[in-house]
Amino acid sequence: MKLRTRIFHIDKNDFIGSISEAAGIIKEGGTVAFPTETVYGLGADALDPVAVRAIFDAKGRPADNPLIVHVASKEQCEELTENIPEKAYILMDRFWPGPLTLILQRRETVPDITTGGLDTVAVRMPDNKIALELIRISGRPLAAPSANLSGKPSPTTADHVIEDLCGRIDAIIDGGAVRVGIESTVIDMTSEVPAILRPGMISGDEIEREIGETATGYEDIVHHDIEKVRSPGMKYVHYSPDATVILIEGSNEMVVIKLREMLDDFRSRGARVGLLLTDENSGYLSGDELFLVGSKERPGDLAFNLFAGLRYLDKKKVDIILADGSFSHSGVGTAVLNRLRKAAETIIKV
Ligand code: TXA
Numbered sequence: 556m557k558l559r560t561r562i563f564h565i566d567k568n569d570f571i572g573s574i575s576e577a578a579g580i581i582k583e584g585g586t587v588a589f590p591t592e593t594v595y596g597l598g599a600d601a602l603d604p605v606a607v608r609a610i611f612d613a614k615g616r617p618a619d620n621p622l623i624v625h626v627a628s629k630e631q632c633e634e635l636t637e638n639i640p641e642k643a644y645i646l647m648d649r650f651w652p653g654p655l656t657l658i659l660q661r662r663e664t665v666p667d668i669t670t671g672g673l674d675t676v677a678v679r680m681p682d683n684k685i686a687l688e689l690i691r692i693s694g695r696p697l698a699a700p701s702a703n704l705s706g707k708p709s710p711t712t713a714d715h716v717i718e719d720l721c722g723r724i725d726a727i728i729d730g731g732a733v734r735v736g737i738e739s740t741v742i743d744m745t746s747e748v749p750a751i752l753r754p755g756m757i758s759g760d761e762i763e764r765e766i767g768e769t770a771t772g773y774e775d776i777v778h779h780d781i782e783k784v785r786s787p788g789m790k791y792v793h794y795s796p797d798a799t800v801i802l803i804e805g806s807n808e809m810v811v812i813k814l815r816e817m818l819d820d821f822r823s824r825g826a827r828v829g830l831l832l833t834d835e836n837s838g839y840l841s842g843d844e845l846f847l848v849g850s851k852e853r854p855g856d857l858a859f860n861l862f863a864g865l866r867y868l869d870k871k872k873v874d875i876i877l878a879d880g881s882f883s884h885s886g887v888g889t890a891v892l893n894r895l896r897k898a899a900e901t902i903i904k905v
């Protein structure tokens with residue numbers, strides 16, 4: 556069924572007023588896309604199974620991939636969860652509101668569809684005024700995955716959401732571009748040693764400084780051994796543009812040589828090639844289309860521009876995207892690398 560998707564803009568002089576109508580849609584069981592600091596989310600009342608079902612339908616998301624529930628206060632988190640460990644409180648105090656999702660034991664009130672039938676629930680408090688006000692005014696915790704069609708790059712602007720979901724959801728709040736650009740760090744607080752299930756802007760080192768040892772609970776290369784997958788989202792191909800992405804990792808010099816070689820090869824065979832490059836390498840190569848993700852000196856810029864770059868090159872109808880993986884793979888670079896590896900069909904190390 557095609558829906559009439561309403562688009563709300565924020566009136567700075569009537570901030571609350573401009574969110575109220577969208578909050579009304581949430582209360583009636585509708586779906587509303589909204590900005591967070593990381594990426595746009597597609598929200599619905601997390602405690603209403605019918606509303607949550609509409610999220611899965613709109614995205615074409617597999618039913619066993621659970622959603623993150625967004626809250627506006629610690630108390631709201633406590634209403635959804637039980638046996639919250641002390642270390643989880645330390646992380647909430649240090650990083651909330653912010654791009655950190657905690658996996659906690661769920662209460663019975665959280666429906667199975669929201670958690671993919673797991674006995675845990677993912678919770679986070681977003682650092683975005685619009686998101687927090689939407690939760691407060693609606694009075695509902697919001698289940699919200701990234702607001703893209705399943706498998707597509709996460710949306711960092713309202714236009715990206717419109718491209719993917721217009722006609723499939725009830726409303727979109729246009730709050731401009733997000734701040735971070737990649738999704739939150741996810742950490743499982745129910746295991747003996749807390750395990751990072753998805754890297755993000757808040758790095759493992761920052762977390763370990765607060766709570767001590769953590770484990771790495773993700774693998775960058777998509778694998779299909781479902782038994783071993785702890786975070787159901789990890790087993791699906793992600794962030795895949797229509798074009799085939801090839802990621803080249805290694806030292807700057809070697810990556811440039813390999814990129815040039817592959818560029819020449821693909822073009823001689825008639826393919827349209829898009830380049831996703833760091834600023835530092837922009838002078839050395841020219842493809843059919845180019846998107847610069849920023850300087851390697853500022854990994855936050857790479858995170859901010861990555862998904863927009865994949866979407867940009869797709870729009871330019873390239874057949875192949877050659878991605879420059881010569882940036883540092885520590886700190887935020889860990890998360891950028893993780894997303895690129897998931898988007899890539901082939902990873903070449905030089
Ligand atoms: O920044 C973000 O986290 C964005 C914004 C909108 O908040 N949301 C987001 O949601 O990225 P989504 O659904 O695209 O990713 C949620 C991830 C998935 O990999 C999912 O499998 C995992 O969190 N997850 C959710 N609940 C879980 C649970 N109970 N146990 C393990 N993993 C869980």
Ligand code: MG
Binds near residue numbers: 700701709
């Ligand atoms: Mg997602």
